[in-house]
Amino acid sequence: xxxxxxxxxxxxxxxxxxxxxxxxxxxxxxxxxxxxxxxxxxxxxxxxxxxxxxxxxxxxxxxxxxxxxxxxxxxxxxxxxxxxxxxxxxxxxxxxxxxxxxxxxxxxxxxxxxxxxx
Amino acid sequence: xxxxxxxxxxxxxxxxxxxxxxxxxxxxxxxxxxxxxxxxxxxxxxxxxxxxxxxxxxxxxxxxxxxxxxxxxxxxxxxxxxxxxxxxxxxxxxxxxxxxxxxxxxxxxxxxxxx
Numbered sequence: 001x002x003x004x005x006x007x008x009x010x011x012x013x014x015x016x017x018x019x020x021x022x023x024x025x026x027x028x029x030x031x032x033x034x035x036x037x038x039x040x041x042x043x044x045x046x047x048x049x050x051x052x053x054x055x056x057x058x059x060x061x062x063x064x065x066x067x068x069x070x071x072x073x074x075x076x077x078x079x080x081x082x083x084x085x086x087x088x089x090x091x092x093x094x095x096x097x098x099x100x101x102x103x104x105x106x107x108x109x110x111x112x113x114x115x116x117x118x
Numbered sequence: 119x120x121x122x123x124x125x126x127x128x129x130x131x132x133x134x135x136x137x138x139x140x141x142x143x144x145x146x147x148x149x150x151x152x153x154x155x156x157x158x159x160x161x162x163x164x165x166x167x168x169x170x171x172x173x174x175x176x177x178x179x180x181x182x183x184x185x186x187x188x189x190x191x192x193x194x195x196x197x198x199x200x201x202x203x204x205x206x207x208x209x210x211x212x213x214x215x216x217x218x219x220x221x222x223x224x225x226x227x228x229x230x231x232x233x
Contacts, residue, residue, distance in 0.1 A: 004161075031219060042122075042207050042223030043162070056220060091162065095219065105211075105219055109154075109162040 002026065004110035006092050012116045018080035021113045025073070025094030031055075032069055033107060034077050035091040043091055049075065079115075087117045120145045124208050124224035131198055131231050139193040139227045141182075141208035149210040151175075151184050151191040152221065156205045165193075165206070198231045205229070 005024040013019050025032050030051050035043035046065065048056040051072035060067070064083070069075040079086055089112040095105040125140040143149065153165040153175070166175030171186035180195045191208060208224040 033220065035221075040225070042209070042225050043221070044223070045220045048220055093162075093221075106164055106167070107219075107221060108164075111161040 004092055004094055004108055006090075006110035006113055008113055009111060010114050010116075012118065013082055014118050015084055016081040018078065019082055019115065020076050020078045021090050021092075021115075023075045023077070023092030023110060025075070025092070026108055029094035029096055029108075030072070031095045031097065031105070032075050033093040033095075034067060034075070035093065037089040037091055037112070039088070046077070046090075082115075082117045084117050087115055089114050120147075120149070120210060120212055120222050122208050122210055122222055122224035124206075124227050127205075127226070128228040128230055131229070133200055133231055133233050134197045135231075137193070137195040137198045137202075137229065139206055139208075139229070141191045141193065141224060143189050143191065143208075143210050145189075145210055145212055147212045149212050151182070152209045152211065153180070153182055153191070153193050154207040154209060154223075156207065156226075158204070162207065198229070200231045200233055203229055203231045 007022050032049045034046045037043040046060045047067045049069040052069045067077045091112045092110045093107040095107045121144045123142050150169045152167045154162045155165045156162050166177040168175040168184035174183045182191050182193045205226045205228050207226045209221045
């Protein structure tokens with residue numbers, strides 16, 4: 001079974017530029033997550049999709065970050081304009097369902113995109 | 119809000135030594151608890167999980183028991199190998215009324231095993 005795919009793996013940009021990341025979840029997984037992992041910290045959720053609807057975007061800096069999940073499959077995360085503090089690894093994860101009380105949905109993570117903002 | 123606290127790293131052990139990485143949590147609901155591992159240059163992989171009090175998760179010789187009374191989920195392994203060198207993350211997923219399934223992670227603990 002193919003895992004979560006992400007691209008690019010690495011990206012270097014200058015501050016105030018824009019950048020986009022792509023994620024393809026595991027086939028059949030309804031829920032998709034974007035996490036930000038700053039060096040030396042644990043991942044932090046940015047946004048969660050259930051199919052193509054947003055479930056939680058409370059931690060997404062909406063003045064500069066945006067994300068979409070068209071047709072409930074692939075997703076893109078965009079930063080415009082980037083700041084130095086956006087340097088991090090951006091992780092995409094997917095899970096089968098919605099995480100109901102009876103569910104112990106496991107999240108499967110992609111390899112991440114390492115962003116460096118100069 | 120919900121949170122996870124892990125012991126500070128790095129942890130440096132000799133091969134075949136006993137490993138414990140402490141993890142405690144704060145949650146208002148009834149969380150599931152997880153350990154994820156991140157090997158150098160790779161993405162996060164689920165190591166083990168437990169979904170209710172007194173459950174024991176285990177995988178690849180690692181174990182962790184969900185202790186509700188001490189709000190802990192410590193990771194243990196009886197005999198570590200050089201190949202276990204990685205960063206270990208403790209995480210919770212709240213399954214309470216506001217459940218969305220999102221994971222809340224600790225800061226990670228780096229384990230280095232020397233031959």
